[in-house]
Amino acid sequence: MIAEKMKNMVANSSAIRAMFEEGNRMAKLYGAENVYDFSLGNPNVPAPEAVKNAIVELVNDSDPVVLHGYTNSNSGYADVREAVAESINERFDTTFTGENIIMTVGAAGGLNVILKSLINPGDEVIVFAPYFGEYRSYTNNYDGVLVEISPDTETFQPKLAEFEQKITPKTKAVIVNTPNNPTGVVYSEETIKEMAAIMERKQKEYGTDIYLISDEPYRELVYDGVAVPYLTKYYANTIVGYSYSKSLSLPGERIGYLVIPDEVTDSEDLRSAANVATRILGFVNAPTLQQKLVAKCLHEKTDIGFYDRNRETLYNGLKECGFACIKPEGAFYLFVKSPVEDEKQFCADGKEFHILMVPGSSFGCPGYVRLAYCVSYETIVNSLPKFRELAKKYF
């Protein structure tokens, strides 16, 4: 008999994952080239050549007892944490040291570590719809309560008036994700400043600490020179969660980090708690070879051109078909308005043309679907005639 809490989880098992498994099933049935699987953010861009070279170098030149051993601290190798801090400082004009960095099992691991460290049962965690559906599970893991801010479907920027209203004395954390999954929207500096001012006001009003958790797996994936503000510079109680899954195309390797700045309330306690949470949640430490690897690849650049071409082609193609969609400034997702009210119907219709899309209700935003365009360019090009056929059903 499985745990009560897991029963619903199993029943509603991630629609994204289910889609992904369905995509694999269909690929076997119809041939991979005849399935247009936009379901999962699994980058199709290979890891840079430097990743391969770094791995070979590491296993050839390192003492395996150290390379594959437990790290001295559960928070990671000291030299890796130092290198990560320096790289952030260089790029964002911050002043972190290795002590501010906790190496994590990807951003998902990092978010669990920080929520475990912060959340008491009943504490509220605010998210802005549409949001990555896993935030609900992560919050639920620690008996927190997810509070949704409704989506602004004009701009998909956060609704700040509603945000201010929904902050209560129980609000412990606010999760933002910019560039955003599933919309690709980037929050402007103006927006960030307003959010920070609201949180400052509410912290004072309630005498509480409200931690801003910035989930940043898509930081490097921005187009047209758009700037993504570094949030620790706008609000003291900010924690950053980062992942190399997308920037170095290493999603399966589970490597990322948390930044817990000195300016955060109870920073030292929080870093100790994150260190302990890393251990007791069973991560123990971020995979060691991957830690050393990313430290060697801090200057590698993501192949933005690849994603940009996909973005332009798919966005323009869908518009031509008559679909409505905001043009993403970052990440590798398009969030498309469903031409029928029930977007699950739209997803089902798509499947008839071997097009796999994830319903917006998985992101707290029904009436829309998410397309992950981190697929091959051929998939994009070949999908367009299918979208045209699909469009005929509605327009």
Added chain:
Amino acid sequence: MIAEKMKNMVANSSAIRAMFEEGNRMAKLYGAENVYDFSLGNPNVPAPEAVKNAIVELVNDSDPVVLHGYTNSNSGYADVREAVAESINERFDTTFTGENIIMTVGAAGGLNVILKSLINPGDEVIVFAPYFGEYRSYTNNYDGVLVEISPDTETFQPKLAEFEQKITPKTKAVIVNTPNNPTGVVYSEETIKEMAAIMERKQKEYGTDIYLISDEPYRELVYDGVAVPYLTKYYANTIVGYSYSKSLSLPGERIGYLVIPDEVTDSEDLRSAANVATRILGFVNAPTLQQKLVAKCLHEKTDIGFYDRNRETLYNGLKECGFACIKPEGAFYLFVKSPVEDEKQFCADGKEFHILMVPGSSFGCPGYVRLAYCVSYETIVNSLPKFRELAKKYF
């Protein structure tokens, strides 16, 4: 302000880890060769050469999009799971398929996955003292209640009469760890059969399911030809947690697996729950390169000779000094009786001679200390004169 549940955890942060960090501090201060750090199970045997070769082969010959990508199922690569199942079947005459295997972020990740899948708040988890202290944290993560069976300090075999008494209708799981950390004791087939009979009786009596979780990171580390029974063959509701940390000397890489046999009650639900738990706890999937790596190294053997020499030398050396200790049949730990009642005092005395040991109270068994002899042979040899000096304090 960190979470209430974490405050104690941070305060009592693992004595083992604290020791390990202390060891590093002392090594810097006095030189590594003058510190006898027996605190952590971080193998000093390098990973076999085959590990290096397999990694180089994998990065040279695989499509990086697949090698470093998300796995189709959160439970791991299908081919890896199949290979692991076959390897178990070969060695233990079982009949598992890949469906019974969940690849995990080490045994610690696996234990968290299975406890998350099983435990409702208030459910009881039975452990036999002395036990790996993390079982307490893992159980606490899911609001389970740890129930200790007191140690039999004559044999360090499980006290079965007390076990039977302490099983209640709330008992959801029993964790066994054989070869045992911290004693090195292996449970005999006889013991296993009796335990199984007790659990069968209690399941019937209460109409409940009691899951036996076998934590087996030390399965391959046995001496003198001792046999370690494969527990799924003795009790239907058995789940195995395995790790390659010790057998392939990859503790930092975080790779292991769970076996959930078909015979387990609600096996399919439990496997689905474990798949979902892997995702929502933030593991997402076991590190992919490591999955492929272990599949290539399933026939590699641990260098038992190395540990055996350490075992004999340290065991005999300590006995000669006058210390009392059961001779371990497996793992790489000695569990030594403290010559003074408060074993923390003994640990403190040892530190004066740069000898680092972990107090038995970390394992629910005060009055004893654990020595991890997975260190270099030189450390063992050079520590013996220090132990002799230390012994003079007491004998």
